[in-house]
Amino acid sequence: MKNNWSNTKAIKYIKHYEKLGHSKDMALRVYTTRLLGRNPELVLHGGGNTSVKTTVRDVDGKNYKVLCVKGSGWDMAEIEPAGLPAVKLEPLLAFKNKKYLSDEDMVAYQKKNLIDIKSPNPSVETFLHAFLPFKFVDHTHSDAIMNVTNRPNGVKFCKKIFGKKVSIVPYVMPGFGLAKKIQEVYSKNPNINCLILLNHGIFTFADDAKTSYNLMIKYDNNNIFAKILRSEIPCEKIYEDEFVLSFYDVKPQKKIHALVIPKGKYVNLDHFTNDASDEEIVALIKGINTVAKKLGISIDVGGGYRTLSNIGSDGGQEVPHLHFHLFGGEKVGKMIEKND
Numbered sequence: 452m453k454n455n456w457s458n459t460k461a462i463k464y465i466k467h468y469e470k471l472g473h474s475k476d477m478a479l480r481v482y483t484t485r486l487l488g489r490n491p492e493l494v495l496h497g498g499g500n501t502s503v504k505t506t507v508r509d510v511d512g513k514n515y516k517v518l519c520v521k522g523s524g525w526d527m528a529e530i531e532p533a534g535l536p537a538v539k540l541e542p543l544l545a546f547k548n549k550k551y552l553s554d555e556d557m558v559a560y561q562k563k564n565l566i567d568i569k570s571p572n573p574s575v576e577t578f579l580h581a582f583l584p585f586k587f588v589d590h591t592h593s594d595a596i597m598n599v600t601n602r603p604n605g606v607k608f609c610k611k612i613f614g615k616k617v618s619i620v621p622y623v624m625p626g627f628g629l630a631k632k633i634q635e636v637y638s639k640n641p642n643i644n645c646l647i648l649l650n651h652g653i654f655t656f657a658d659d660a661k662t663s664y665n666l667m668i669k670y671d672n673n674n675i676f677a678k679i680l681r682s683e684i685p686c687e688k689i690y691e692d693e694f695v696l697s698f699y700d701v702k703p704q705k706k707i708h709a710l711v712i713p714k715g716k717y718v719n720l721d722h723f724t725n726d727a728s729d730e731e732i733v734a735l736i737k738g739i740n741t742v743a744k745k746l747g748i749s750i751d752v753g754g755g756y757r758t759l760s761n762i763g764s765d766g767g768q769e770v771p772h773l774h775f776h777l778f779g780g781e782k783v784g785k786m787i788e789k790n791d
């Protein structure tokens with residue numbers, strides 16, 4: 452997905468909302484909420500919400516820790532600070548050990564703890580946002596995520612394609628029960644930065660607005676290798692196992708030019724190293740060797756080969772899904788051409 456974050460725009464938002472008496476936290480919350488809301492791939496089915504944990508001064512002159520969370524009736528694409536009502540955070544957190552809260556009691560309690568009682572009703576996912584201990588929490592009903600989770604083997608498939616920083620959560624109706632479920636999942640795995648809720652959507656979280664937004668749009672589901680993995684476009688397959696796919700490059704640079712990719716949604720080697728499970732990492736490295744053997748270019752069966760992975764813009768990466776090139780079948784020459 453295209454990353455629309457701009458430092459210049461972020462600064463503009465901060466300055467604009469500062470003049471109107473709002474904090475930097477609120478300005479950036481408005482900015483990335485609009486970025487998410489204006490992306491049809493994320494909010495096509497409507498819904499989604501965001502929040503920021505910050506401090507506000509009430510009319511009593513006291514500063515309160517609050518959760519500013521999207522209110523009902525507001526569109527993320529056009530959100531303003533008024534659409535992110537401030538709810539006192541401590542009373543919300545005081546319910547962390549509560550086992551059950553009816554929908555009516557939840558709505559009333561959330562309203563009761565609003566800083567400004569004239570605000571719109573805070574989202575039904577308010578407790579969920581409060582229980583995640585991060586400043587920024589983003590939630591969308593991403594098309595791509597729905598597509599992946601709404602299938603018979605959704606859980607199995609998700610476990611395979613999302614790395615160790617992501618937890619998969621079974622479907623629970625939005626409300627206090629879902630907030631409790633998320634609290635349980637998070638406490639078991641506090642290293643995660645993303646939650647995939649089956650048949651519902653995705654939550655990302657971080658202590659800064661940009662990171663949480665980046666996590667949401669990290670992986671472009673429409674990149675060419677994602678389409679190959681979903682069998683939407685053909686490839687000349689060489690090898691496949693649970694974690695790895697290998698196929699010939701369409702524009703071979705050497706006599707033999709193969710590509711080896713992980714099945715998981717990893718943009719590049721850095722992303723993979725940080726987020727993939729050990730099982731996925733081992734499978735990819737072994738996969739390269741298996742493919743080289745199959746192609747008759749590995750040292751034990753052939754004359755050797757070169758493997759290469761381009762990372763990011765300086766690395767010359769064109770397709771934003773991690774891939775290793777395998778070149779062989781002839782002398783592949785110097786690794787980097789000399790300038791003179």
Ligand code: AMP
Binds near residue numbers: 698
């Ligand atoms: P990179 O510049 O490292 O991102 O390499 C991307 C590689 O993907 C290039 O060598 C392309 O020729 C190759 N490629 C692009 N589209 C396809 C495709 N549909 N099937 C196989 N290889 C492809």
